[in-house]
Amino acid sequence: MKTALIIGSTGLVGSHLLNILLESKEYDKVITFGKRVSGNQHPKLIEHLIDFDKPESYDDLVKGDDFFCTIGTTIKKAGSKEAFRKVDFEYPKQFALIALKNGVKQFLLISSLGADANSGNFYLRTKGEIESFLENCNFESVSIVQPSLLLGNRNEFRFGEKAGAFMMKVFSFLFIGNLKKYKPIQGITVAKALFELAQKKTIGFGIYKSDTIQRIGSR
Numbered sequence: 001m002k003t004a005l006i007i008g009s010t011g012l013v014g015s016h017l018l019n020i021l022l023e024s025k026e027y028d029k030v031i032t033f034g035k036r037v038s039g040n041q042h043p044k045l046i047e048h049l050i051d052f053d054k055p056e057s058y059d060d061l062v063k064g065d066d067f068f069c070t071i072g073t074t075i076k077k078a079g080s081k082e083a084f085r086k087v088d089f090e091y092p093k094q095f096a097l098i099a100l101k102n103g104v105k106q107f108l109l110i111s112s113l114g115a116d117a118n119s120g121n122f123y124l125r126t127k128g129e130i131e132s133f134l135e136n137c138n139f140e141s142v143s144i145v146q147p148s149l150l151l152g153n154r155n156e157f158r159f160g161e162k163a164g165a166f167m168m169k170v171f172s173f174l175f176i177g178n179l180k181k182y183k184p185i186q187g188i189t190v191a192k193a194l195f196e197l198a199q200k201k202t203i204g205f206g207i208y209k210s211d212t213i214q215r216i217g218s219r
Contacts (some may be wrong), residue, residue: 001028003064004198007069007095009038012152013110016191017068018045026199031064033095048210052091055098062098066198069095069109070191089130096137106141106201107134108194113146113182113210114125135205143197145190147208152187185210185217193217 004021008014009032021030022042031036031046038047050058069092078084096107115127134142193216197208208216 002026002044002066003029003031004066004068005031005033005062005064005099006068006070007033007068007091008110010034010036010135012070012150012187013190013194014068014070014187016152016165017070017194020191020195021068024195027066029064031061033058033061046137049122052094055094059098060102062095062104063102064104066106066108067095067099067104068194068198069107070194072110075123084123085126089126089133092130093133096134098149099136100139105139106143106198107137108143108198109134109145109147110190110194111207113148115146131207141202142205143194143202143206144205145193145213146207147185147190147213148182148208149184150187150190151184183210183214185214187216189217192219 004172006014006018006021009018011179015038018030018032018038018040021027022040022044028044029046031048031051037049040041048061050056064170071087071091073084073087075081075084078087092109099107108109109130110126111131112127114124115131116124117128117132119128132145134144158165190213193213195209196219
C-alpha cells in the first residue's frame with residue numbers, strides 16, 4: 001500500500017484526482033497540502049492547511065510514495081506575471097525539492113501543451129522551465145502531462161476558456177491525425193491518466209501529450 005501526496009486538490013483536475021486516489025485500492029493514505037480544505041470526508045484523507053511561502057512549516061510532512069502536482073493558475077487570476085510564476089514554477093519546484101529530500105520516488109505534474117522553456121510566450125515558457133527543472137531532478141520517475149484546453153466545471157469562471165472550449169467542441173471533428181493533440185480534453189480524463197501513469201512505475205522522465213493522455217485516461 002502506498003501514500004499519495006497532492007497539491008492542487010481543489011482545482012479542476014486535482015479534485016477529480018483526489019476522489020480517484022481516495023477510492024483506489026493502491027493507496028492507504030492520501031495527503032493534501034493547500035490553502036483550503038477539499039470538503040471530502042474519508043478515513044484515508046489527511047489535509048494540511050499551509051502557507052506555501054513557509055516551506056519550513058511543512059518540510060517534514062511531505063513524505064510518501066507518489067507526488068501529484070496539479071496546482072496551477074492564470075496570469076489574470078494571479079494578478080501579475082510574478083505571482084503566476086510563483087504558483088506555476090516556484091511552488092512545484094519547492095515541493096519537488098522537499099519530496100526528493102524526503103525519499104519520494106515518483107513525481108507527476110500537469111503542464112500544458114506547447115510548454116517550452118525557450119518560448120516567447122511567458123505562460124508556456126514558465127511551464128517549460130518547471131518541466132526542465134524536473135527533468136534534472138533525481139526522482140526514480142517523473143511524468144509530465146501536457147493537456148490541451150481543459151473541459152469541466154471549475155470553481156471560478158474563466159470567460160476565455162469557456163469561449164475557447166465552446167468553439168473547439170463545435171469544430172472538434174477537425175481534430176484528426178496530427179491535430180488530435182489539440183482536441184479539448186475533460187479534466188477527469190487527465191486525472192485518470194495521472195493515476196494510471198503513477199501505477200506504471202515507469203523509470204525515468206516522460207512527457208505525455210493530450211492525445212496520449214486521452215487514450216490512457218479513457219481505458
